[in-house]
Amino acid sequence: MNAPATFDPQAFRAALGTFTTGVTIITTRSADGEPIGITANSFNSVSLNPPLVLWSLAKNARSLPAFSSEKYWNVHVLAAEQEALSGRFAAQGSDKFAGVELDDGIGPAPLLPGCTARFQCRTAFQYEGGDHVIFVGEVLAFDNSGHAPLVFQSGQYALAARKPRTELRLAAPPPPECSYTEDLLGYLLGRAHYQMLDTLRRLLSGQQLDEQQFFILSILCIRDNLTLDEINGFVGYTGLKVGAETLQALQQQDLIACEQNAAGTERYVMTAAGREASLHQIALAKAVESEVADKLDAGDVMALKVLLKRLVAATDPGLPDLWAAR
Numbered sequence: 001m002n003a004p005a006t007f008d009p010q011a012f013r014a015a016l017g018t019f020t021t022g023v024t025i026i027t028t029r030s031a032d033g034e035p036i037g038i039t040a041n042s043f044n045s046v047s048l049n050p051p052l053v054l055w056s057l058a059k060n061a062r063s064l065p066a067f068s069s070e071k072y073w074n075v076h077v078l079a080a081e082q083e084a085l086s087g088r089f090a091a092q093g094s095d096k097f098a099g100v101e102l103d104d105g106i107g108p109a110p111l112l113p114g115c116t117a118r119f120q121c122r123t124a125f126q127y128e129g130g131d132h133v134i135f136v137g138e139v140l141a142f143d144n145s146g147h148a149p150l151v152f153q154s155g156q157y158a159l160a161a162r163k164p165r166t167e168l169r170l171a172a173p174p175p176p177e178c179s180y181t182e183d184l185l186g187y188l189l190g191r192a193h194y195q196m197l198d199t200l201r202r203l204l205s206g207q208q209l210d211e212q213q214f215f216i217l218s219i220l221c222i223r224d225n226l227t228l229d230e231i232n233g234f235v236g237y238t239g240l241k242v243g244a245e246t247l248q249a250l251q252q253q254d255l256i257a258c259e260q261n262a263a264g265t266e267r268y269v270m271t272a273a274g275r276e277a278s279l280h281q282i283a284l285a286k287a288v289e290s291e292v293a294d295k296l297d298a299g300d301v302m303a304l305k306v307l308l309k310r311l312v313a314a315t316d317p318g319l320p321d322l323w324a325a326r
């Protein structure tokens, strides 16, 4: 081998990190029966026939002696919800398996539940790989749950949102500068919002509540006992201004009640009937969401929510936090 090139290690690591991967936990069991596991994203497929996979382990890893001597190891492709587990198995010194229930595998290596896919392997080859050891394993068994996978990109966890197989019209020739485009963020958000709201509105039409009343009930359902000003603080982002007459209409329907404290401040609380109406609305809102989720795929919905939350935070004019603990 020629003398190795001298790279800036950080720049080299950063460039390698652009290769986006899934995240795995690889487990084995030491000769004295101790469960061993580490987080690894160096996993890759090698061969279909025979079925072979590989991964590499740092020579300074505490688990090296166990992986070098034990024949059986399991690769767990982590699901998007398993980020905390990934962190746990990437940290040295902690009891990585504390509280983790294991499935039965074909060999002695621990088999973790709740993953996207799992490969139960036996070491076929072991190679020197600089500061790492490369393990090539023969796959003895595998399973695939179809859960959305956890992704690792440039040193950060990420979610995978699939591009559609058929080209979206985003690739259409660019329109003249002065015109609206089909991929203008405001248009996309607005259209998605109205389309989803329309479905919900049709489902809610049986309840005889208008949009404002729906918003008020959903706010009181999350945070009861609010003044009119506080209610307006929470619905402000919709552009709607709740007036006393809307609250009176809800009172007449016995969905909310007004309570006055000693200082004469009026606070609105939900009645039992209001709570029931609200539960019905929540069920409908969830039905609309699950209908959309079926069309988009669970992983894409998760990625969409993360991006929307970032957008909400980035455009927040400083609204009170409806979800904050009181």
Ligand SMILES: Cc1cc2nc3c(=O)[nH]c(=O)nc-3n(C[C@H](O)[C@H](O)[C@H](O)COP(=O)(O)O)c2cc1C
Binding pocket: 023, 037, 038, 039, 040, 041, 042, 043, 055, 056, 057, 058, 060, 061, 062, 063, 064, 086, 089, 090, 091, 092, 093, 152
């Ligand atoms: C996303 C991610 C991927 C990782 N990939 C690898 C890898 O492929 N090989 C490796 O040796 N360490 C990898 N690590 C680091 C190990 O998980 C970490 O050093 C662990 O503490 C080693 O455990 P041990 O010393 O108990 O064996 C990765 C860490 C993270 C967070």
